[in-house]
Amino acid sequence: MSYNRFLELLLRKKSGALSAEEQEELNGFLGNNPNYQELSGMVEQLYETPLKEIREVDRTYLRKRWDSLKQRTAQLPAGAGNQAPAGKTRRMRYYMAAASVAALLLVGAFYFQRRGLTTTRDTVVATKMGSKTSMKLPDGSQVWLNAGSELSYDKDFGKVNREVHLSGEAYFDVTHDAEHPFIVHTNSFNIRVLGTAFNVKAYTSDKESEATLVRGSIELSMNNEDTRKILLKPNEKLVFKKADDSREKTVRGESAMPEIRVTGLQTPFKDSVTVETQWLHDCLAFRDHKLKDIASMISRWYGVTVEINDADLKEKEFSGLFKDESVEQVLHALKLAGGFDYTISKNKITIVP
Structure with a gap:
């Protein structure tokens, strides 16, 4: 290294x-x-x-x-x-x-x-691992910020433009303003709206980024050679899977392109809330997620470090909904469903077959 x-x-x-x-x-x-x-x-x-x-x-x-x-x-x-x-x-x-x-x-x-100390983005709001926050932007739009996330915008927000930069996950309820479209910039794509409610999940460490539309409409454009613009309808989700770093070039010598797909939302739980927005209700939720991705979610949710010492176990899929449970209770439930074991040492969790 x-x-x-x-x-x-x-x-x-x-x-x-x-x-x-x-x-x-x-x-x-x-x-x-x-x-x-x-x-x-x-x-x-x-x-x-x-x-x-x-x-x-x-x-x-x-x-x-x-x-x-x-x-x-x-x-x-x-x-x-x-x-x-x-x-x-x-x-x-x-x-x-x-x-x-x-x-x-x-x-x-x-x-x-x-920390935005010498950049043109004058306001930076960030959350630590294991914490969430909410805020009202100068234009009246509401934002809820999930754990391990950061939102920034410059001093002209709401006057000259309404552009924010997001790293992590946030839910937006945007105030309508036809003269100033609301734009969210992430490391994978940009989202342009007038007035709507939607969720964005774009952690730089995750291989997938998501945009979920609850109401209104949003237009997405990619941060790469892909020139398509994708319009989402309510109850639709765009999933952006980053290109595999291990294969920088395709067989034709061109840059590997990310995978993009649009799916409908699911409400697999009794409360009729989609999986993507359960975190707003203080629920840790996942459906058919690989354990390696759940490990990242647990890490951010509880502010711990999670390691998985088995390649096959990382790919195993789980579903679950947890509210007010401790990290030990979540791991015990997954252990019963998945047949693995784990150890906890201070803030470090190790999962083994």
Whole structure:
């Protein structure tokens, strides 16, 4: 694993965007490279530095943080024990210092990009893992934000435009304004509406993104070479499956295209609420979902880390509806249905056959 990949995984973990597979990758690397545990702690400490009293993250601030990080890096051991040759010790410290430089740059960029301190998006609302929130936008539109999500918009919202950027999941009840269409930008697609209610699920760590229409109409356009515009009707859902990263090119040498499909909504539970909007009623719901995807949902819902140590088990499908149950109760119910076992250690859950 490269230094940049290691640091990227650390930052994705702190932002709540780390998938179960990426968590396994990170844990495996740290297990085989114990020296990086210290660097991991340094990056987490830098990330957690309070920003509420800092109006601008400038070069002076980053330099102070870097000096502190550099001093601690110089004290890192070369490896297990004190028997490492001097040359190896120097090389290890050099590598750790180089990694720390990358850490500073990545964390600095992360502040700018994720916390909106120097971007044109003046307002950023984010939720932690295991929490939800709701808000009213300046135009009167209502937004409910699910766990591990972020919504941002600029100072001209409602005046010049009504555009928001979403990473995660949100339900929108949009106020009608014919002169200012409401546009939601995600990493997979853009949604254009005038006045309607819909749900968007677009976590960057998920392989699929969804847009679910409850009432009104929405128009979707893709963020790739696909020029189609798709119009959804009430009780329809668009599912956008990202192209497989393992096959960057097709047999014709062209970029792999994502899979797009439109389906009707299902109300498999007695309360007649669709699976896609059950989270608004504080219910964790899934229907015919693979366990690896349920693991991501549980991770965000309860603020825990979930690992699955079996490839076949990851692909097994489950359905369920849970309200007010603890994470242990949810896992026990799935265990009875799926024939697997699990262990819980603090905030880490490991699922085994």
